[in-house]
Amino acid sequence: MENMKKTRARRPSPVASRGTFRTGSDFDNLSGAGAAPSRMMSRARQLGLLIAACGLSSALSSTVWAASQTVGDFTENNAASKDSVNLASGGSWVVAPIPKSSPTLGAGLQPVVLYMHPPKQDNPNRESAITGVGGLYTDNNSYVVGAFHKDYLFQGRLRTMMALGKGKLNLNYFGVGDSGFLTDHPLGYSIEMDVLYLGVQARIPHTEHWYFGPNFLYTQGTVSFRLSELAPIFPDVGRSVNIAALGLDLSYDTRDDSLYPKDGTYFTASVSDYGETWGGDYDYRKYGLSLSHYFSLGPKLVLAANGEMKGSSGDVPFFDMPNLGIRGYESGRFIDDFTFMTRAELRYQFRPRWGFVTFADGGMVNDSISGLLSGEAGLGYGVGVRYRASEGSTLNLSLDVARTSEDTGIYIRVGEMF
Structure with a gap:
């Protein structure tokens, strides 16, 4: 398959490097009718958790952005804090079939089996593996x-995470930014990948709440576009892809509870280098900043606020570009080289x-950080209900109804949004 690169109407097309599988305004503007099959196929080839959207990744960060995120949602949202479960007399099992709903993947079931190990006696914060x-x-x-395992070693000074995953996600591609044919006529595609994630963070010496360390992410599989949705004359096309990255994470955490914080701050900064050096097909970099703060307004009332910025550079494949996770829109509705979003919950x-x-x-x-505040924008709002999984836990089952200018979405998941 020929190299594919991302182009936009508002900027010149970059030169594609070897192995690039990119997006393009050329493809965004296709109408299907009137384009020769050979021309359509040529442009189709220009399209470029992990199993990140679904992934073992919000503890991890799309199969790439899509699957990568499922790993994270699964691990972070199901991680117990020192206040979450009473494990003084031993470990505890949690077994639950959880309904799942989102505009991106539809309705389904998310079965979960967790074992929360007895807290280590030498860990002053009593975190449980x-x-x-x-x-x-x-x-x-x-x-x-x-499957995943998260542990706290050496009196809690070292945090480790390992996750393995496999999956297939059927998603929609809306193009880059908020213009072009595909914005209103998204093209279906599938990501099918195997994922490995390894991460380590050590407490920075002479600090109490700062952690720093490396992580490694590797995925391999296929990305396929369903061109037959444009016109039956066109066959579906796809290619094999490998995504690999070595990253560094910095975090600051003063939350009183990692599942349902009522007070404190959680800050993360990350940088990841993707490339052939680590076993991948694409050479690019991704950056992220996130800041959450929790205000206790009373015994039963909490105001939670979050701000997040993501960036990328190099030959980023479209399925791993920064993505706005606004409730009420499908994942991938807003993607570009840079994203900025805020969230607030009462x-x-x-x-x-x-x-x-x-x-x-x-x-x-936006495609540049300088133009981010004037870029394409999205807004969502709504209400939700929470139900505690057990009396001794702060882990909630969540149901949200979100409204945007384009659609209404229903979300069922484990844990809070942030």
């Missing part, structure tokens, strides 16, 4: 299966095991 397996299947025939625990949330999400995307 967690081992888990889980899966996801939805009515658009997407699936993810995976959380009210009106019963010991029941809560209510009202929220607003907003963000912007």
Whole structure:
């Protein structure tokens, strides 16, 4: 398959490097009718957690952005904090079939089996190691299966994470930014990949809340476009892809609880280098900054706020570009080289095991950081209900209804959005 590169109407087309699988305004503007099949195929080849959107990755960060995120959502949202579960007398099992719903993947089931190990006596914060397996299947025939282990070693000074996953995600490509034919006529594609994630963070000496360390991400699989959705004359096309990265993470965490914080700050900064050096097909870099703060407004009321910026450079494949995660839009509706978004939630625990949330999400995307504040924008808002999984846990089952200018979305998941 010929090299594929991302182009846009507002900037010249960059030169594609070997192995690039990119997006393009050329493809965005295709109408299907009137284009010769050979020309269509040539442009199609220009399209470029991990199993990141679904992935074993919000603890990890799309199969790439799509699958990578499922790993993260699965690990972070199911990680127990020192206040989450009473494990004084030993370990604890959690087994649950959890309904799943989102505009991106549809409705389905997310079975989870977790073992929360007894807390180590030499760990002053009493964090518990967690081992888990889980899966996801939805009515658009997407699936993810995976396993992970998260541990705290050397009196909590060292945090480790390992995750393995496999899955297939059926998604839609809306083009880059917010212009072109595909914005209103998205093209379906599939990502099918195997994922490995390894991460280590050590507490920085002479500090109490700062952690720093490397991580490694490797995925291999296929990306396929369903061109037959444009016109039956066109065959579906795809190619094999390998994505590999070595990254560094810095974090600062003063939250009183990692599952349902009522007070504190959580900051993360990350940089990842993707390339042939680590076993991948694409040479690019990704950067991220995220800051969350939690304000206790009373015994039952919490205001949670989050700001997040993502950036990329080099030959980024479209499926791993920075993405706005605004509730009410499909994942991938807003992608570009740079993204900025803010979220705010007012959380009210009106019963010991029941809560209510009202929220607003907003963000912007652009191909340059200098033009980010004037880039394409999206806004979503809505309400949600929370239910505590057990009396001794702060882990919530969440149901959100979000509204945007384009659609209404229903989300069912484990844990909070941030």
